[in-house]
Amino acid sequence: MSPPLLWRWIPPLTAPGRIQMAIDRWMLQQLLRGGPPMLRLYRWSAPALSLGRHQQRWPDHWRTAGVELVRRPSGGRAVLHHGELTYALVMQPQLRSREVVYRHCCLWLQHALASAGQPLQFGQAAASTAAQRSSCFATATAADLVAGDGSKRIGSAQLWQGAALLQHGSLLL
Numbered sequence: 001m002s003p004p005l006l007w008r009w010i011p012p013l014t015a016p017g018r019i020q021m022a023i024d025r026w027m028l029q030q031l032l033r034g035g036p037p038m039l040r041l042y043r044w045s046a047p048a049l050s051l052g053r054h055q056q057r058w059p060d061h062w063r064t065a066g067v068e069l070v071r072r073p074s075g076g077r078a079v080l081h082h083g084e085l086t087y088a089l090v091m092q093p094q095l096r097s098r099e100v101v102y103r104h105c106c107l108w109l110q111h112a113l114a115s116a117g118q119p120l121q122f123g124q125a126a127a128s129t130a131a132q133r134s135s136c137f138a139t140a141t142a143a144d145l146v147a148g149d150g151s152k153r154i155g156s157a158q159l160w161q162g163a164a165l166l167q168h169g170s171l172l173l
Helices: 017-032 096-116
Strands: 010-014 039-042 048-051 069-072 079-081 084-089 152-161 162-172
Touching: 010 017, 017 039, 017 069, 017 084, 017 152, 017 162, 079 162, 084 096, 096 152, 096 162
Parallel strands: 010 039, 048 069
Antiparallel strands: 039 084, 048 079, 084 162, 152 162
């Protein structure tokens, strides 16, 4: 039996989006260099719109909305960060099934919120990418946690580099 895996906790920080994304990229680089898995929770110092790594199109008015526009290293759709709690974790999962890894990485969130009286379950797989909107919280997928009424409460996105994973998520408060 191998020893338990020790995680590094990065203390919470409230900062602009460009700094938050730089820290998340740094966490992934540390893991790739042999560092431990890491977890952090953070808030945004001003409203910011983060775009998923592969998101190529967005409405023109997003550029002039008066909020910082940043690119996340992870995938997913646009998220307006204003008042929610964001998490980032880096690890090297033993399994490579994305759905299994999402479920594994979100288990702690389900336990924490259930103990606070807010049980969440995973959403359903998206019917098609055409049905999805440009906003992360407009559509729930199998990678997201939803309330009993089907409303999306936590959206998550991943970036894989070899065996290393960066997973982002936002919890609507």
